[in-house]
Structure formats: structure tokens, C-alpha cells
Amino acid sequence: MPVGLDVNDMQKLDSIVATRKHVKQGQMLFSNGDPFTSLYAIRTGFFKTCLSNEDGREQVTGFQMAGEIIGLDGIVSDHHSCNAVALEDAEVCVMPFANIEDLSREFPVLQRHVHKVMSREIVRENGMMMMLGNMRAEERLAAFLLNLVQRLHARGFSQSEMILRMTREEIGSYLGLKLETISRTFSKLSEDGIIEVKQRYVRILRPDELKKITNPQMSPSCS
Amino acid sequence: MPVGLDVNDMQKLDSIVATRKHVKQGQMLFSNGDPFTSLYAIRTGFFKTCLSNEDGREQVTGFQMAGEIIGLDGIVSDHHSCNAVALEDAEVCVMPFANIEDLSREFPVLQRHVHKVMSREIVRENGMMMMLGNMRAEERLAAFLLNLVQRLHARGFSQSEMILRMTREEIGSYLGLKLETISRTFSKLSEDGIIEVKQRYVRILRPDELKKITNPQMSPSCS
DNA sequence: GAAAGTCCTTGATATAAATCAATCGATTAA
DNA sequence: TTAATCGATTGATTTATATCAAGGACTTTC
Numbered sequence: 001m002p003v004g005l006d007v008n009d010m011q012k013l014d015s016i017v018a019t020r021k022h023v024k025q026g027q028m029l030f031s032n033g034d035p036f037t038s039l040y041a042i043r044t045g046f047f048k049t050c051l052s053n054e055d056g057r058e059q060v061t062g063f064q065m066a067g068e069i070i071g072l073d074g075i076v077s078d079h080h081s082c083n084a085v086a087l088e089d090a091e092v093c094v095m096p097f098a099n100i101e102d103l104s105r106e107f108p109v110l111q112r113h114v115h116k117v118m119s120r121e122i123v124r125e126n127g128m129m130m131m132l133g134n135m136r137a138e139e140r141l142a143a144f145l146l147n148l149v150q151r152l153h154a155r156g157f158s159q160s161e162m163i164l165r166m167t168r169e170e171i172g173s174y175l176g177l178k179l180e181t182i183s184r185t186f187s188k189l190s191e192d193g194i195i196e197v198k199q200r201y202v203r204i205l206r207p208d209e210l211k212k213i214t215n216p217q218m219s220p221s222c223s
Numbered sequence: 224m225p226v227g228l229d230v231n232d233m234q235k236l237d238s239i240v241a242t243r244k245h246v247k248q249g250q251m252l253f254s255n256g257d258p259f260t261s262l263y264a265i266r267t268g269f270f271k272t273c274l275s276n277e278d279g280r281e282q283v284t285g286f287q288m289a290g291e292i293i294g295l296d297g298i299v300s301d302h303h304s305c306n307a308v309a310l311e312d313a314e315v316c317v318m319p320f321a322n323i324e325d326l327s328r329e330f331p332v333l334q335r336h337v338h339k340v341m342s343r344e345i346v347r348e349n350g351m352m353m354m355l356g357n358m359r360a361e362e363r364l365a366a367f368l369l370n371l372v373q374r375l376h377a378r379g380f381s382q383s384e385m386i387l388r389m390t391r392e393e394i395g396s397y398l399g400l401k402l403e404t405i406s407r408t409f410s411k412l413s414e415d416g417i418i419e420v421k422q423r424y425v426r427i428l429r430p431d432e433l434k435k436i437t438n439p440q441m442s443p444s445c446s
Numbered sequence: 447g448a449a450a451g452t453c454c455t456t457g458a459t460a461t462a463a464a465t466c467a468a469t470c471g472a473t474t475a476a
Numbered sequence: 477t478t479a480a481t482c483g484a485t486t487g488a489t490t491t492a493t494a495t496c497a498a499g500g501a502c503t504t505t506c
């Protein structure tokens with residue numbers, strides 16, 4: 001946080017993230033209907049958030065990794081409206097929302113940060129609507145892989161290879177496709193020499209080609 | 224606002240919504256790339272927000288009516304990332320976001336309200352992902368009509384009939400379908416005696432049947 | 447190390463929605 | 477009033493993805 005805060009101020013802000021919680025792979029951090037008390041900052045590990053229908057259909061609404069915030073869905077109704085499941089053993093900071101609101105009034109920089117985090121989530125979901133409403137399977141998977149590797153790279157990992165933390169079915173649910181379609185699309189990208197896939201391991205061999213798939217109409221001179 | 228605020232406080236809060244702006248049908252209130260300065264509360268009229276791709280594909284991300292807030296997408300990057308277009312002549316309150324942040328620090332009730340508005344939008348978009356990822360055309364249109372008429376009813380209009388403010392193409396874009404599919408699905412619901420449609424006029428004849436379409440797996444005893 | 451359980455891949459076929467095309471109706475302009 | 481335009485409907489056909497089905501590759505358990 002880039003501000004002129006003194007030691008006392010820093011201690012107050014630290015109090016937001018004072019308590020931590022471990023979540024084992026497969027466990028839920030919170031689930032639909034739970035009372036909302038806190039936002040969670042992921043310290044380590046990997047989560048999915050998902051909704052389930054009355055008739056059992058599941059929609060994965062996001063995959064979250066270290067440094068990202070989950071739980072924003074709970075603010076509006078004081079209850080969570082989705083499930084947050086750890087896809088690998090994880091540790092989160094529990095940030096009681098009452099504290100966040102109190103300290104936001106005292107520290108404009110925190111207030112601004114909270115607003116940006118929420119707005120970022122809105123913009124991300126706007127992009128998901130574009131993806132789900134307009135893109136073909138290959139475009140969706142290409143955009144998904146580029147987004148994932150970019151976020152991993154921002155955390156110091158490779159910009160070309162990764163280990164997926166989720167199954168084909170979960171990717172499919174996120175992208176509005178069936179697991180078989182995800183599998184076939186991986187195979188297609190692999191046959192085309194654009195990526196290398198071995199189970200959960202993915203390496204991006206030709207990132208430009210992958211980007212071109214997400215922007216199919218781009219003229220060659222623009223690339 | 225249900226709080227113990229004195230006259231002076233009320234005047235401060237009113238200052239947020241001091242300036243108004245008229246937007247003619249077809250005009251944009253803001254568009255992708257515009258600097259973000261304000262949120263807008265719709266006083267009268269009807270808007271759509273939409274994203275366009277590099278290659279010209281358009282995704283309608285929402286339809287907004289009186290009392291709803293648009294512009295939240297701009298907070299994260301200080302620039303808007305979508306277009307807001309008036310579908311009929313409209314009037315909005317211009318709410319400078321700097322004022323909102325200042326007064327939110329002073330009035331917890333306003334702070335809370337801002338957080339809920341943003342969270343509500345996140346939850347709505349979660350639901351859209353479920354719709355776009357998992358539902359069939361008939362389910363999407365049924366859910367869309369029920370949502371629209373419910374919001375209109377909350378504003379004092381009929382709970383069974385409405386005039387659509389948007390074209391079939393715009394509905395299709397919102398629901399991830401083509402305009403022909405929207406038209407055919409309207410005709411199907413009409414033939415089944417569930418709704419009556421004449422151009423932009425829609426009347427819901429059998430709301431329970433419409434709800435059943437959105438929850439296809441519900442057993443009869445649950446309805 | 448065999449068995450069981452997950453997850454993934456691939457093939458054959460079905461299907462919902464898209465696309466292409468023509469017409470119709472309603473509104474606006476001349 | 478007649479064009480002209482825009483939006484909506486409907487039909488015929490195509491297509492991308494889903495579905496159904498079988499087998500293969502890892503991983504975990506005992």
C-alpha cells in the first residue's frame with residue numbers, strides 16, 4: 001500500500017488480516033446460504049467458486065489464486081450465494097467485513113482499494129458474459145489459458161507453462177462447455193502445435209497463435 | 224434511507240445527486256474508454272450496457288431501469304469499459320464518485336449502501352453466467368421475462384404485462400442467442416398459451432408455467 | 447503389485463441453435 | 477399515399493457442441 005501511514009496506522013490495517021484459516025483440498029471455505037461475515041484473501045492455494053441450480057446443474061463462476069479476494073457475493077444479502085471450494089490445500093486471511101468497513105472510513109486508501117476490488121470483479125464477469133455469449137469453444141479455451149498463465153506469471157511463475165488445478169469438467173463448467181469438448185479442444189490445440197498438453201500440465205508453445213484465436217478477426221498487419 | 228440523520232446531513236447527502244443529465248434515445252451516457260468520474264442513478268428511462276469485441280461482436284451485459292445504478296465498471300481502472308446506451312429518452316442523476324467516497328466515510332449507511340449495490344451487481348452477473356453456461360433458449364427467455372416483469376412490478380407497473388424497450392437482437396445478445404431464436408422462442412411460448420406477444424408488448428398469461436420452465440426439474444409437489 | 451476409483455481421451459451420433467433466405471408488419475420519410 | 481426503412485417472423489438447412497459409449501491413463505488404497 002503506497003501511502004504515508006505511520007506504524008500505528010499500519011497496525012490497525014494489519015488487524016484486518018490478523019486471523020488465518022486453513023482449508024484442505026475439497027473443503028468449502030463457505031457455501032451458499034452461509035451467513036456472511038468476512039471476505040477472504042487467499043494466501044496460498046487455489047479455489048473455485050460455483051453456483052448450483054435447483055435442479056443440480058453447476059456453474060463455476062471463477063477460479064481464484066493467491067492474492068485474490070473471495071466472498072464479495074455475500075455483502076448484498078448478508079448471506080453467501082455461492083460455494084467456495086479449495087482445489088488444493090489452501091490458507092486464507094479471514095477479513096471480518098465490519099472491520100473492513102470501519103477502517104475504510106478511516107483510511108481512504110483502503111476504501112479505494114475495496115471499491116477497486118469489487119469493480120474489478122464486475123468487469124471480469126462482464127468479460128465472462130462476452131465469452132459465454134459470443135465465443136466458440138476454441139476461443140473460450142484459448143482466452144482461459146492465456147488469462148490463467150498471465151495471472152500465474154504475475155505471481156512469479158512461468159509465462160509459458162502451468163499445472164492446472166482443476167478438472168476438465170470444472171473448466172467446462174466455467175466456460176459453458178462439456179468436459180468432452182474441453183478435452184477435444186485441448187487435443188485440437190495440441191495437434192496444431194499451439195500448446196503441449198499432458199493431463200494437467202499445459203505448455204504454451206505459440207502464444208501469438210493462441211492470442212489470434214481469441215481475436216479471430218484481427219488482420220495480420222495488426223498482430 | 225432509514226437513519227437518524229439531521230437536516231444538515233440530509234443536505235450533504237443530497238449534494239451527491241445534485242446534478243442531472245438528460246440522455247436521448249440512442250445516445251450514450253458513457254462509452255468504453257471514457258474517463259470515469261461518476262456513477263449514474265437512473266431517474267427515468269431505460270438503458271442497456273454493452274461490450275464490443277475487437278472484431279465487432281457485441282454483448283449486452285445488462286438492461287437498467289429507474290432506480291438502478293450504472294457506471295460501476297469504471298471504478299477499477301478510472302475508465303469505463305462498456306457503453307451505456309439509452310433505449311428511450313432518459314434522465315439520470317450524476318453522482319461524482321469522489322463525493323460518494325468522501326461522504327461514505329462520513330455516513331456508514333451510505334458506505335453500506337454502496338457496497339451492497341456493487342455486491343448485488345456481482346451476484347446478478349453470477350446468475351447470468353449460470354444462464355449463459357447452463358440454460359437452454361426457452362429457459363433463458365423465461366427467466367429474462369420473469370426478471371423484467373418483477374423489476375417493473377417493484378416500480379408500480381403491472382405484474383403481468385409490459386412493453387419491451389429493446390429489440391429481439393438486443394435480447395438475444397443479452398441471452399447469448401440470435402434474434403431468430405428469440406423470435407421463435409417467443410412464438411413457442413405464445414403457442415403454448417404461456418404468454419401473449421405482439422411485437423414489443425408481452426403479457427404473461429401463466430406465470431407458474433413460465434417459472435416451471437426456468438426450474439425444469441422441480442417436482443410437481445414442490446410448486 | 448493388483449484392484450478400484452478418478453479423470454481424460456476419442457469415436458459415433460443426436461440435437462439445439464445458428465445461418466441463410468424470404469416475407470411480413472410497423473413506422474418514418476417523401 | 478407510396479416508398480423506404482427497420483424490426484419481427486417463419487422456413488429450410490447447416491453446424492458446433494452435446495450426448496452416449498468405450499477404453500485408456502493415472503492415482504490411491506490395500
